[in-house]
Amino acid sequence: MKIKAKLKKDVTEVKLLLSSPMIGKEEAATKKVAVSYLTHVTAKVGGKVVWEASTGPFLSKDPYFMFNFKGAKAGDEIVIDTIDDKGATDTDKAVIK
Amino acid sequence: MKRRKFLSLGAVAAAASVLPASLSATDFRATAPKAWEAATSKEAIEALFGSAAISEGAIEIKAPKLAENGGAVPIGIKSNLELTTIALFQDANPRSAVAVFELGEGGVVDLQTKIKMRKTANVTVVAKGKDGKLYSVVQKVEVSIGGCGG
Numbered sequence: 001m002k003i004k005a006k007l008k009k010d011v012t013e014v015k016l017l018l019s020s021p022m023i024g025k026e027e028a029a030t031k032k033v034a035v036s037y038l039t040h041v042t043a044k045v046g047g048k049v050v051w052e053a054s055t056g057p058f059l060s061k062d063p064y065f066m067f068n069f070k071g072a073k074a075g076d077e078i079v080i081d082t083i084d085d086k087g088a089t090d091t092d093k094a095v096i097k
Numbered sequence: 098m099k100r101r102k103f104l105s106l107g108a109v110a111a112a113a114s115v116l117p118a119s120l121s122a123t124d125f126r127a128t129a130p131k132a133w134e135a136a137t138s139k140e141a142i143e144a145l146f147g148s149a150a151i152s153e154g155a156i157e158i159k160a161p162k163l164a165e166n167g168g169a170v171p172i173g174i175k176s177n178l179e180l181t182t183i184a185l186f187q188d189a190n191p192r193s194a195v196a197v198f199e200l201g202e203g204g205v206v207d208l209q210t211k212i213k214m215r216k217t218a219n220v221t222v223v224a225k226g227k228d229g230k231l232y233s234v235v236q237k238v239e240v241s242i243g244g245c246g247g
Binding site for chain 1: 123124125126133168169170173187190191192194195196197198199200201202204205207208209211212213
């Protein structure tokens with residue numbers, strides 16, 4: 001995944017690019033491929049959840065998210081956790097600039 | 098922590114193959130599974146938010162008038178309201194629910210994502226405010242080339 005987190009005045013803007021085919025059961029049947037999509041994404045700063053998403057297969061392939069929040073400062077670390085329909089997890093982090 | 102809440106959180110964690118992060122988060126796939134199977138936005142919204150009154154407007158959907166690539170239609174959501182839960186639905190795919198966002202304490206309602214749309218359809222955002230009220234907005238998005246194999 002790719003994470004960019006930038007502080008603008010007091011608001012942190014995060015751009016997140018995840019990696020998943022985001023294939024639901026209908027698309028899997030048509031294309032004869034396996035179902036595979038992310039079900040949940042969580043963003044945390046200092047152990048506190050700042051943004052999260054319950055997700056489904058109608059997000060585009062390799063889902064993109066942008067979100068904003070207040071309360072962080074430059075140098076803080078943002079941690080992103082994802083989980084897919086099989087329970088496979090991924091995690092990555094970035095420093096807020 | 099109340100026992101009932103603790104138990105339901107435990108169930109969520111188990112359903113998500115015990116991801117520690119899910120203990121502090123709401124997994125709407127586990128708490129409202131019906132919402133993700135509903136074919137129409139109306140059914141999905143009811144499954145997720147119940148049948149409480151919803152006020153129109155006060156939220157802005159930023160989407161192209163004509164999306165050239167239905168595989169990745171950019172959708173932006175903005176509002177000056179203090180919102181805690183923001184759900185995105187569309188009527189262009191076999192099922193309606195796309196994503197449910199939850200904002201933390203310092204959350205600013207300025208979100209973007211990209212969704213699949215296999216045809217021209219309405220995109221609906223329903224959100225819950227800190228005041229406990231529900232708000233919604235609908236916007237039609239025209240798609241020239243569909244992007245969902247469903």
